[in-house]
Amino acid sequence: MYLIQAAVPVPLRQLFTYTHDSSLEHGVRVVVPFGKRELVGIVMESKPVGSDQEKAATDGTLKAVQCVLDTKPLIPDELLSLGKWLSDYYLHPIGDTLLTMLPSWLRKNKSEQEIMSLVNQQALKILPEGKDALSTIPANAKQQKRLLNALREKSALLSDVKQRFSNAVINALVDKQWAVQYQQNLEAKVDWQDKLTLGNKPIASREQGAAIGVITSQLTTFSVSLLDGVTGSGKTEVYLQVIETVLLRGRQVLVLVPEIGLTPQTVERFERRFGHPVGVLHSKVSDKKRMQIWLAAKSGKLPLIIGTRSAIFTPFYQLGLIVVDEEHDDSFKQQDGLRYHARDLAAVRAQRLGVPLVLGSATPSLETLNNALNGRYQHLHLSARAGGANPVSQYIQDMRNHPVQGGIAEHLIEKMQQHIQAGNQVLVFLNRRGFSPVLLCHACGHVEMCHRCDRPMTWHKAKRQLKCHHCDAQRGVPNRCDHCHSDSLIADGLGTEQLEQALQGLFPSVSIARIDRDATRTKDALEKRFDEIRAGKHQLLVGTQIVAKGHHFPDVTMVVIVDVDSALFSADLRAAEKLAQLVTQLAGRAGRAEKPGEMWLQTHHPGHPIVQELIHNGYAHVARGLLAERQSANVIPFSVQAIVKAESHEQYKVQKALQLARSALPPAHIISAIGPVQTLIEKKQGRYRMMLIVRASSRKALNLALRHLLSAMTASKEAKQVRWSLDVDAIDLT
Numbered sequence: 001m002y003l004i005q006a007a008v009p010v011p012l013r014q015l016f017t018y019t020h021d022s023s024l025e026h027g028v029r030v031v032v033p034f035g036k037r038e039l040v041g042i043v044m045e046s047k048p049v050g051s052d053q054e055k056a057a058t059d060g061t062l063k064a065v066q067c068v069l070d071t072k073p074l075i076p077d078e079l080l081s082l083g084k085w086l087s088d089y090y091l092h093p094i095g096d097t098l099l100t101m102l103p104s105w106l107r108k109n110k111s112e113q114e115i116m117s118l119v120n121q122q123a124l125k126i127l128p129e130g131k132d133a134l135s136t137i138p139a140n141a142k143q144q145k146r147l148l149n150a151l152r153e154k155s156a157l158l159s160d161v162k163q164r165f166s167n168a169v170i171n172a173l174v175d176k177q178w179a180v181q182y183q184q185n186l187e188a189k190v191d192w193q194d195k196l197t198l199g200n201k202p203i204a205s206r207e208q209g210a211a212i213g214v215i216t217s218q219l220t221t222f223s224v225s226l227l228d229g230v231t232g233s234g235k236t237e238v239y240l241q242v243i244e245t246v247l248l249r250g251r252q253v254l255v256l257v258p259e260i261g262l263t264p265q266t267v268e269r270f271e272r273r274f275g276h277p278v279g280v281l282h283s284k285v286s287d288k289k290r291m292q293i294w295l296a297a298k299s300g301k302l303p304l305i306i307g308t309r310s311a312i313f314t315p316f317y318q319l320g321l322i323v324v325d326e327e328h329d330d331s332f333k334q335q336d337g338l339r340y341h342a343r344d345l346a347a348v349r350a351q352r353l354g355v356p357l358v359l360g361s362a363t364p365s366l367e368t369l370n371n372a373l374n375g376r377y378q379h380l381h382l383s384a385r386a387g388g389a390n391p392v393s394q395y396i397q398d399m400r401n402h403p404v405q406g407g408i409a410e411h412l413i414e415k416m417q418q419h420i421q422a423g424n425q426v427l428v429f430l431n432r433r434g435f436s437p438v439l440l441c442h443a444c445g446h447v448e449m450c451h452r453c454d455r456p457m458t459w460h461k462a463k464r465q466l467k468c469h470h471c472d473a474q475r476g477v478p479n480r481c482d483h484c485h486s487d488s489l490i491a492d493g494l495g496t497e498q499l500e501q502a503l504q505g506l507f508p509s510v511s512i513a514r515i516d517r518d519a520t521r522t523k524d525a526l527e528k529r530f531d532e533i534r535a536g537k538h539q540l541l542v543g544t545q546i547v548a549k550g551h552h553f554p555d556v557t558m559v560v561i562v563d564v565d566s567a568l569f570s571a572d573l574r575a576a577e578k579l580a581q582l583v584t585q586l587a588g589r590a591g592r593a594e595k596p597g598e599m600w601l602q603t604h605h606p607g608h609p610i611v612q613e614l615i616h617n618g619y620a621h622v623a624r625g626l627l628a629e630r631q632s633a634n635v636i637p638f639s640v641q642a643i644v645k646a647e648s649h650e651q652y653k654v655q656k657a658l659q660l661a662r663s664a665l666p667p668a669h670i671i672s673a674i675g676p677v678q679t680l681i682e683k684k685q686g687r688y689r690m691m692l693i694v695r696a697s698s699r700k701a702l703n704l705a706l707r708h709l710l711s712a713m714t715a716s717k718e719a720k721q722v723r724w725s726l727d728v729d730a731i732d733l734t
């Protein structure tokens, strides 16, 4: 009898013990009873029953493993141990951590056979009778003899055999029992090296060459390099040339990209360069495909994986390099469940595997920049745009007392006209979808609110709906004010829908493409829109966030940022950093080909230091200034932080639970605990929300302090009355 310790997907921070009549390897999946349910668990440990107590335990208190799903572990050791690390670091239950890391096919009760059938290949092998037959085979069966001869040395994949022999020949051998078809197990090995066909590449610039040289000179050890290159400087080209060397050495590569950055163009660029299919992983990939890619990467069959956040959990046969593109992007941080940061995890994985990590960005996060400035990371620069493109000229448009039409300064409308007349495209950015963020009663000032979130409903005029952008609640647009029954309801504030309408009035003969979540609900719609833009079908582009990320529109020569003012006075510590990144990335959308570009920032606060610094000195300068401020305030990245959030229909319960959390923190381990304070969205879906921000000077201290907090929370009645969560390295204050 053996005692099996299994990780089970439940919110409890422990392993569970079961019995089984034989030993099980760790990483094997088992089905175990849990309360009234049956769950898939992962074997973490297995030992023979030894002491008397343990024997007693097997007499009835411990339950037996119900069934064993795998004959050998599918989950490699490296991932299991990464899971343990994650669970310790993010203080997240081990069972849930491991199961979050795995493709859903492995989390479900799927048999090993069904899983492996996704990748196992049909093969043909010769039988002893076939070998004997070789000498006696009639002369007219030439093809059969040729095939038997070919199989004499070693078996062959059926797909390969079919390219040279007809089905009739194959069937003849099988019917005579000279050969047999079987499922060839996917052996772990690299076999694509000779199949790579390297596409044309541009000659690297001096700076690109230097970066490529530095990274490729140390491919056999762990290092982190920040590739700090202005927009359009050819960072992707650097990745491609480094990846080429890695692949030619028979090592695999993982490239992580932000959620909306993974376009068919990106994938195509990699496939064209290496002449080999790329494994693509993102949230829309089917469970089956995901499982297939997982197995193919693990066995070494896939040289290159490109994916969003969760692709960091892909197993590899021989990983040689990790690249994180646009490393500053917040979509790398998971915002629920296991709240991991894929970029940070990439560093941990690279270190454990002894491979290099390349972090690329035109606007590095302050965390990464700090590590580059203090020498922990190598700092590689690309200071000029690739292929001779000019830097973008950046200007401030002072909106104070300036005549405005449809949200755009009159002065800029003229300029937009000039760019369009010259056959170019203009991108107008506004980070607010819908017609207007507020529906206001002009008579009494009443604002239509979300009943559950206490926030104004956004007016979507075309759909005739009011929508809450926090909880997705929606209702029809009222004809009269709820409060005073007046019918003079008006839009207050500008959304992309209204902006598009206003621009159409200003530029009646121009085709406008709106790119926001409402206009491009499906992924296909978004792709179609991008294709149309590249094909020059539209001259004016109105967009939100979605357009800021790494898209290459060669004909855009002017970018107008409609409104940044709200971000200048945010309570969020990271707001200035995020604003500087957004503006710089947006400016980077202009003038990426031969044509020079310009960017205009509309603001009522032209003298604001961030605005001034950004326009006149650029991101690198702003970022260093922000780092200095953070250092003197001793906040991230100069200290570490975690946020405990709680929510409930009753506010006092939230307050009480977080108060308790706070009092459990040992003062010696922390710098400060702030709160309970309201989150930036104070109420959502009818629940009041508050948070406690915990800061410490070291990882270790923070981890220790949070362990105290966790044990107090798990033991307390107050905490059970609210929904609460712990977010280590939290970035989301909403």
Ligand SMILES: Nc1ncnc2c1ncn2[C@@H]1O[C@H](COP(=O)(O)OP(=O)(O)OP(=O)(O)O)[C@@H](O)[C@H]1O
Pocket (backbone or CB within 6 Å): 202, 203, 204, 205, 208, 229, 230, 231, 232, 233, 234, 235, 236, 237, 238, 362, 386, 387, 550, 551, 588
């Ligand atoms: N050495 C080079 N010579 C000529 N053209 C190049 C060179 N390197 C890159 N390019 C071209 O310049 C353009 C921008 O390059 P790339 O997409 O690699 O830049 P990036 O820095 O990754 O861009 P982003 O700002 O979107 O992150 C591409 O069209 C690319 O083909």
Ligand SMILES: [Zn+2]
Pocket (backbone or CB within 6 Å): 450, 451, 452, 453, 454, 468, 469, 470, 471, 472, 473, 684, 685
């Ligand atoms: Zn709401």
